[in-house]
Amino acid sequence: MKIAVYGASGYQGKLVLAELARRDIDMRLVGRNATRLLEAATTVGTAAGAGAAQQRVADTDDHDALVAAFRGCDAVINCAGPFTSSGPAVVRAAIAAGCHYVDTAGEQLYTKAVFDTFTGDAQRAGVTVVPAANDGCAPGDLIAHLLAERVRSIEEISVSHFVTGGGGFSRGSLRSAVETIDAIKAGGLSYDDGGWRSGTPARHTTVTLPDAPRPTDVVKCPLSEVVTIPRHIPVRHVESHVDAAVAAQLDAPLTPGIIDSLPEGPTEADRRTQRFTYLIDAVSRDGQSIRGVVRGHDTYGITAVIAVEAARRLAADGAEPGVLAPAQAFDPTSFLTFLAPHGISWTITVSDTPTT
Template sequence: MKIAVYGANGYQGKLVLAELARHDIDIVLVGRNGARLREAATTAGTVGAEQRVADTDDHDALVAAFRGADAVINCAGPFTSSGPAVISAAIAAGCHHVDTAGEQLYTKAVFDTFAGEAERAGVTVVPSTNDGCVPGDLLAHLVAERVQPIEEITVSHFVTGGGGFSRGSLRSAVETLDAIKAGGLTYDDGDWRIGTPARHTSITLPDTPQPADVVKCPLSEVVTIPRHIAVRHVESLVDAAIAAQLDTPLTPQIIDSLPEGPTEEDRRTQRFTYLIDAVGRDGQTARGILRGHDTYGITAVIAVEAARRLVVDGAKPGVLAPAQAYDPTSFLSFLAPHGISWTITVSDTSTLQQ
């Protein structure tokens, strides 16, 4: 098996390289700068891996760089501007494709743009194979099996510690800042809409008596969940304290002056809780609780496993949500040794706060 990593020299890319090396998978490092690729290979312990230089504005070079690989993992953000070129080249090269994007509008654009092209080429594209979208989408599918029919699903993200964002994540945030400030897409009555007010302004976390303030945030689960669950309304929220971190004006110069990303110690001490709250049309509720640590590290684990399963197990050609491409219980069970735990509770009283 051979997997190409685009953006291999970035912060997330190097974590993906190290994860691939642990699986003894043949790697092709692809990026815009040969010197930085060599440096990344040294840092990740993959010096012997093949390295190919290609920019996103050169389709033929990208196709040639991916040729011979079974799958491509794209770690090069901002994905909104450069991601489509990588997908197009991967499809042309006959490769499956996953990426580590967290940009909601990009995720939707992938479904809207590449579904037919990927299907005709016989390859599978799964966008947003990151710490939130994959386990959240899979857990939502399992939650939906407990409550039918479903009126609404609310996805909430809470993160503590971690040392902040990587430079790549900040560049993606800046490029999509308007969508972030607007709260992003909400799925409502059969379509995705912008500008829909949040139904919830606070959420009660497990084992916490006081509700936490939340705000709308464009998470990719809003795009993926309605593709495999019949639901009337899906919205995504984050801890208001996390959203406040993006209120500080950022320029390219400021971002370049920051550390490449969190230290290993910061990542080790970080904790996250993601909630999937479903309300049935009969008033019954179910809550999925996902806990873990190290968002960047677990993203590398998830992206590599997502690509590996497409190559080994296969999936329907086209653009798929995680729960369409992978067995939810199997994939979540795989994540358990990596510190991911999940539970589902069903009750008649919702813990969501209006």
Template sequence: MTTKNTIESGKTIAVYGATGVTGGHLVTELRRRDITPILVGRNAERLRAAAEAAGIPDAEIRLADLDDPHALIAAFDGADAVISSLPAYVTLGDAVLAAAIAAGAHYTDMAGEQVFIQRAFDKYAAAAEKAGVTVVPGITNSNLPGDLLGHLTSRLVAGPAEISMSLHNTSIGNGSKGSARTLLASLDWFASGGWHYQDGELRTGAAARHGEMTFPGDAEPTPVSKFPQPPVLTIPRHSDVSYVEGVLETAFHSQLGGMTAEIVESLPEEPTPGLTYDLVVDAYGVHGDRVRGVVSGTDAYRDTALMAVQAAVALTAGTAEPGVLAPAEAFEPAEFLDALADFDITWHIDKQ
């Protein structure tokens, strides 16, 4: 396991989807680390503009459509790692993942969909192992901290632990159009609450076991409903747990019912800057003991990009096992979280 902050000399990271909001944060962070990436996409003009906006005018541009696997594989040739930045991975994500593996590159993305991440484990693990590359899908400001905190908190209570996690926005604003497109592409799944983990298997249906959560700084609990958080899939891979659920404020679910393609396309392309948040993981032990882990950040979209770059850089070291892994299987959890402190991303664990 490693979370090296600097990339080894001669290593290369390719980015697919650098022209979006989060993609722009990715390229800016790579430049800050003195990494000149390969920018891959469909539109040379937009890719060049993204490179210049990030202060990397000499970045290599390679063109490849998602529906052209040969062009994608060629575009990733020579890359040590690939970061995929897309909306709606459930419909668009497979092409980049498959091509990265075929090109022999480690891979990470910023998917927020349970269905896509489970597909990565089920469909691509054998190919990644054979290629000798590591795939860590779903690096977002909620998924990665949720998985790492699940690992850490579950070890501080008498197991098997019960985990409930939620992303709590602590500022007011709108997300990006890309995020809205992701929700729309899997609207029924998000509205239904998706999978929870119970007694050794993934299950659908059922209401949240913990129907309210008192978020950091609040005096009163907030009603929450089941929500398909991806760490539901990954925490059981590395931790002794009997139950894992994702929840979100119930008020958010009421907004999903009115979402349409027309509404999505009317939304602003860019999110409100500086969307602050707390990612909360509560671990309950079998004897009534409980601990809470919290990761707090200052900009949800920027922080997602920072975490994805940190993951990609760590993967280039080649110390993680090949295959499709959860974050806590690929990286040392506390070390990875500590490495984010320079970006005003903090974490702590408290006994309740």
């Protein structure tokens, strides 16, 4: 098995390389800059025993070079954001090379565009594309499917992300935020009665965390679960939120110069202090509520674990060709169980009244 990593020299890309090396999976490093690729290969080879990993230089505006870089690999993991502008070229090249594809994107409109644009191409090529294989969308989408197995006729699903500690965002995450800032400030898409719509008022402005004495203020935010969940769960409404205090951090002006002056990403010590809680709250049409809770630490590190395992499973076991949500491509219980040794815990609680 060989897995190509696009954006291999970036912050998230290097974490993916380290995870591939830890699992002794053959890899090919692909990116825009030969010097940075060599540095990344040397770092992984020295630190994780990867040996002389292959390197290929290819930019997103050179389709033929990208296809050649991916050819001969079983899957591609794309870590190069901002995905909204550069991601489609990588998906297109992976499909043309006959490779399964996953990415670490957190950009909601990009995730929807992958479904809208590449489903037919992937089906015809016999490959599977799974966007947003990251710390939030993958476990959230998987556990939502388990909720739907417990409670039938779901009316509404609300997804909420809470992250504390961790030393802040990587430069790549900030660049993605800047590129999609209008969608972020507008709250992104909601799913309503069979379609995705922008400008829909939030149904929830507070969410109560497990064991919390009082509700926490939240704001609508464009999370990819809004795109993926309705593809495998019959539901009338899906919306997503983040902690209002965290969202306010993006109100500060960010220029390319400011971003370039920041550290590449959180240090390993900072990542160890980070904690996240993701809530998936569902309400059935008869008013019964059910909550899924995902807890863990180190969003960037667990994203690397999820992306590598998703690509490995596609390469080893296959899935239905096309563009799929995580819960369509993988068995939810099996994948979530795999994540447990990596610090991910999850629970499902059913109650008789809606969660607020």
